[in-house]
Structures are given as structure tokens and as C-alpha cells.
Amino acid sequence: MIRYLFIITGISWLLLLAGCKEKSPEQQAVARVGNEEIRFADFLYDFTVFPQYRGTLTLREARLQHLNQMADRALLYLAAEEDGLENTPEIQSRLRYIEHKEVLKRLYQKEVLDKIPVSEEEAWEEYKRSSIRVKLRHLFAPSREEAEIYYRRLQSGESFEKLARETFLDSALANSGGDLGFVSISDLDPFLADSVYNLRIGQISHPLKSSFGYHIMRVEDVQQSVFLSREYFTEHKEDFTNTLKTRRARVKSAEYLAEKLKGKSVTIKTAVLRELLDFSKGYINLRRQETPLPAPRVTDLELENITGNAGELLDRALVEFNGERWRVGEFLHKLQEMPPLHRPSISTESALARHLIDMVRDELLLREAYRQGVQNDRELRETLGRWRKQLLADEFKKRIYWVDYQQEDPEKWQARKTLYQDLKNRTLVSIDTTLLFHDVTGTQLQQKIPALPAVIREYYVW
Known part of the structure; x- marks a missing residue:
């Protein structure tokens, strides 16, 4: 049986959502999957950060396609709930891991980032810096010791091209001598940005630590935009503020760690x-x-x-x-x-x-x-709720589509397939197209948007 997606607009949607008039558009449900709601704010975040559409589509087509995929994910979550998947030791372990990581992030936000002041003038300077693009060449090593070896070899006269062929599995980087082309300073890993910003053309950095490992950078060229817009700055001021906070947090977090871990060995x-x-x-x-x-x-x-x-x-x-x-x-x-x-x-x-x-x-x-008591923070609990649904949906999807699970327990696999199909047949899925497109004009909806490469959707992927 085909599961139909009901498109609800105008008056019928108002009747369906009676009693929700006090909610802002961002907090209203842009879709319902059974008893599950997908708020417009959640859709917009998901659509922006984790685009799921493929091919060159109009904005209207892309939003509809993405929301359909979010609805499918919600249906998988409901199936996982009925299956009791959350009660298995494996899933409980993963949920604990996610909670611990998110609690640590919230502690970092509370004790470090929230205590770093950034003035408007400083944010403006960060905006000016973001207008700089540098042409970079780099080498990578997973450890400082290996990076130091590469650095010494460069200092002794060996070329980036030669070392890149030893360093990179990626053929493009190996064959180009680690050439990254022009990149914006603001797009670099925060742990690299300051050091790269201070390099002169032709200068080679000492090994720099990033979230991936260690890098040796050489600046080949520099470009800077001469057009700076106050309007653009005002619109993106929070982004520049957060970027600056992230860089300053390296010092602040070191101070916090020194205080909290004092005397511990x-x-x-x-x-x-x-x-x-x-x-x-x-x-x-x-x-x-x-x-x-x-x-x-x-x-x-x-x-x-x-x-x-x-x-x-x-x-x-x-x-x-x-x-x-x-x-x-x-x-x-x-x-x-x-x-x-x-x-x-x-x-x-x-x-x-x-x-x-x-x-x-x-x-x-x-x-x-x-x-x-950081674990009781309201925003944190909401974040954990979203990760819980994401994890359960992903894990249930594996258990009905991956051959390994079918071979491991054919009877359980078939029971889950049947449960999911039954749920699809009896669950009403509805979307509000008026709300889905309320923040864009008709002209914008017809504009083509470029195809995007596949992205790693989840930070927590098992």
C-alpha cells in the first residue's frame, strides 16, 4: 500500500492547528507524522545545516523533498518506539555517550564561551578579517612527532610536492603538492586561523594542531575584498562574534581546566x-x-x-x-x-x-x-531529545535494511519489517505548505539552487 503525503493549506490547516495561534511561525508544526510534530524552526535548521536534496532543484522542490525525508525519519523513529529498540543495552550505551558529550559541551558553553565578552568593534574587525582569502599549501600528519619530521625536511630543502605524495592518500592533494587553493580565513579551523592569518607570503608554519591532527601551512598568495557592508555585518554579527569567542576560548578554557583539575594527576x-x-x-x-x-x-x-x-x-x-x-x-x-x-x-x-x-x-x-546540575538545562534536554530521535530512527533503519541484521536473526528482522510497513499504512503524514514557504517570495521559490555534495549528517554515527 502506498503511503500518501497529504498537503494541507489555508483554512484546513488552521482547523487542524486550532489553539496554536499564540505560537510564532518558527514554533508551529510544518508537518505531522502521527503524533510527532516537525516544527518549522527544526525544519529550517535541518534544511540549512544538513541538506538532503540532490540535483539542481527549485527552492520549492528542494524544501518539499527535504521535508518528505524528515517525515520518513520521523516514521522510522515511531517504529523504533513501538519496537522497544531504545531498551537494548547497545542503544542505552549510545544514548549515554551522547548525553555525556552534550553535557560537556553545555559546561564549556556555560563556563567558557558565555564568559568571553566581544564588543561590536571587535566583531567588526573579525568581519574585516573574514574578507581575507589566502592561497594555501599544506601537509598533514596525525601526530606532532610526524609533523615535526616533515617540518625539518622542509627546512632542509625538500619540496612540498615530494612530501605531499608521501602524506596524502587523496590523489588530488598528493598530486598538487597539498594545494588547497584560495580559502577564507574565517573558513579555516579556528585552531589554524590565527596562525595562518599571521603568516607572510612564502612563509612556512610550524606544525599547527587542528581538530583532525597536525598541519604545516605555507601561504602562496593573499586576496582581500575592498567592499565591506555594514548591512551584511549587522545581519551576520552573531557569526563573527561566535568565531572570535571560539578563538579566545582556547586561552579561557586552558585557565578553566587549570583551575578545575588543579591537584589532580x-x-x-x-x-x-x-x-x-x-x-x-x-x-x-x-x-x-x-x-x-x-x-x-x-x-x-x-x-x-x-x-x-x-x-x-x-x-x-x-x-x-x-x-x-x-x-x-x-x-x-x-x-x-x-x-x-x-x-x-x-x-x-x-x-x-x-x-x-x-x-x-x-x-x-x-x-x-x-x-x-548542567544535565537539567532546558535547552540541553531539548537537544538530547532530538539526538535520541535521530539515533533511534537511524538504528531502526539499519535493522530493516542491512543484510547483516537479516542474517543474524531472520525472524526478528521480518517482524521489524512488518511493524514498519503496518505503521506506514496507518500513519497520517501531513504538511503545511503555507507555513513551509511563508518566509520566502514566489520568485525565490522558483529559483534554481545548486546541487550539493553529500554531507556527513550526524555527529554521532555508529
Whole structure:
């Protein structure tokens, strides 16, 4: 049976939403899937940040296509609810991981970002800086030690072109000598922007740490726009303010960490760490550890093989802090709980040691956050609710479409397929096209918008 999408406009929608007149358009439901509502504000955020449409469409077509996909996701979530998927240990573990990460983000917002003042003049200077574009060439390494080796080789006369062929798996970067072309200063990783901004043409940076690893940058050329608009600045002032806050937060967060972690020590058992590294090298793809592209450093299968064959090594203490200890087995379990893209590189001793220290730091900060009651923040609870629905929808979709689940338990797989089909047949899906297009003109709706490349939709992807 085909599930119809009912388009509701004008008076019929007003009747359906009787009693909601006091809500702003952003808070009204632009679609309903059974008892689930999709608010216009949520649609607009999703459409802007995670575009799901493909091909060159009109704005009208793209919005409708995207909202249909959001409705499909809501239906998968409802099916997961009926199935009781949330009650499985695997999903509970993932929901805990998401909550812990989001609580830490909220603590960072509360204790660091919210306490950084930015004046309008400073935001204007940031806008001026964002008008600068630099032509960059770069090299990448997953660890500081490897980056330092590349830096010394450059200083001794070796070329970017030669080292890029050794560094990058991506053929375009390897063949172009790490050429990134012209990029805006404001588009760079905040941890790189300041350093690149201060480089002269032809100057090579020392190894710079980003959220991916370590980079060596060389500025080839600089362009700066001479047209600065007060109107544009006013419209995007918050963006420039947040960018500036993010850069300043490096100092502020260091001060906060020093205060909160004062007197707390971490001891890494170096011999055990080395033994774990040596043992793991027989099970992981070391070459994949070197790519800056979004790819898991350690896959689920690799972790299973390491854990299943490590024997007595699992019971040995790997790190100690404040009278507590994590054994190797506990550490590997923590890695298994992480989304693959969050897992650390375990190609070098220093990289893994730094990650262990970061994990202990996050554990201590998490306890501080719960002590403060950060987990009760209203906006945080709303965010966690959205991630919960996203996770359940994604996981249920896997369980009805992935062959692995069919082979693992054919009876359970068929039951879920039947549940989902029954739910599709009996669930009314409706959208309000008047609300969906209320913020744009008819001319804008007919304009073609460019096709976009596929994006990594979720930050938490297992």
C-alpha cells in the first residue's frame, strides 16, 4: 500500500492547528507524522545545516523533498518506539555517550564561551578579517612527532610536492603538492586561523594542531575584498562574534581546566601502553590512521579482534588517576562505545597517551558538570531529545535494511519489517505548505539552487 503525503493549506490547516495561534511561525508544526510534530524552526535548521536534496532543484522542490525525508525519519523513529529498540543495552550505551558529550559541551558553553565578552568593534574587525582569502599549501600528519619530521625536511630543502605524495592518500592533494587553493580565513579551523592569518607570503608554519591532527601551512598568495557592508555585518554579527569567542576560548578554557583539575594527576603505564600498541598493530589498518579525511581510525571489527585476542593484557592497568584505574579492557570498551569517527589514532605512543589524558580530563569534567546540575538545562534536554530521535530512527533503519541484521536473526528482522510497513499504512503524514514557504517570495521559490555534495549528517554515527 502506498503511503500518501497529504498537503494541507489555508483554512484546513488552521482547523487542524486550532489553539496554536499564540505560537510564532518558527514554533508551529510544518508537518505531522502521527503524533510527532516537525516544527518549522527544526525544519529550517535541518534544511540549512544538513541538506538532503540532490540535483539542481527549485527552492520549492528542494524544501518539499527535504521535508518528505524528515517525515520518513520521523516514521522510522515511531517504529523504533513501538519496537522497544531504545531498551537494548547497545542503544542505552549510545544514548549515554551522547548525553555525556552534550553535557560537556553545555559546561564549556556555560563556563567558557558565555564568559568571553566581544564588543561590536571587535566583531567588526573579525568581519574585516573574514574578507581575507589566502592561497594555501599544506601537509598533514596525525601526530606532532610526524609533523615535526616533515617540518625539518622542509627546512632542509625538500619540496612540498615530494612530501605531499608521501602524506596524502587523496590523489588530488598528493598530486598538487597539498594545494588547497584560495580559502577564507574565517573558513579555516579556528585552531589554524590565527596562525595562518599571521603568516607572510612564502612563509612556512610550524606544525599547527587542528581538530583532525597536525598541519604545516605555507601561504602562496593573499586576496582581500575592498567592499565591506555594514548591512551584511549587522545581519551576520552573531557569526563573527561566535568565531572570535571560539578563538579566545582556547586561552579561557586552558585557565578553566587549570583551575578545575588543579591537584589532580594522571599516570599512564607506559610499558602497558607500548604493549597494547604493539599488539594492536597486527589488527588495524595503519595506513588509514594517516588520512585527514573523515574515516574511522579503528573500526568495530578491528576492536573486536583486538579485544578477543588480547588475553591477560585486558586485565592490566593502563591509566591511574585520583585513586582510580582503567584497565586495558575498560579502555577498549570505552572505544567501542564511541562513534567510529570519535575514536583516536593508535598509530603512535604519544597520540594514544594524549587521548588517554583527554579521556580522563573529560571524565573529571563530566562529574563536575553533573555536580552543577548542567544535565537539567532546558535547552540541553531539548537537544538530547532530538539526538535520541535521530539515533533511534537511524538504528531502526539499519535493522530493516542491512543484510547483516537479516542474517543474524531472520525472524526478528521480518517482524521489524512488518511493524514498519503496518505503521506506514496507518500513519497520517501531513504538511503545511503555507507555513513551509511563508518566509520566502514566489520568485525565490522558483529559483534554481545548486546541487550539493553529500554531507556527513550526524555527529554521532555508529
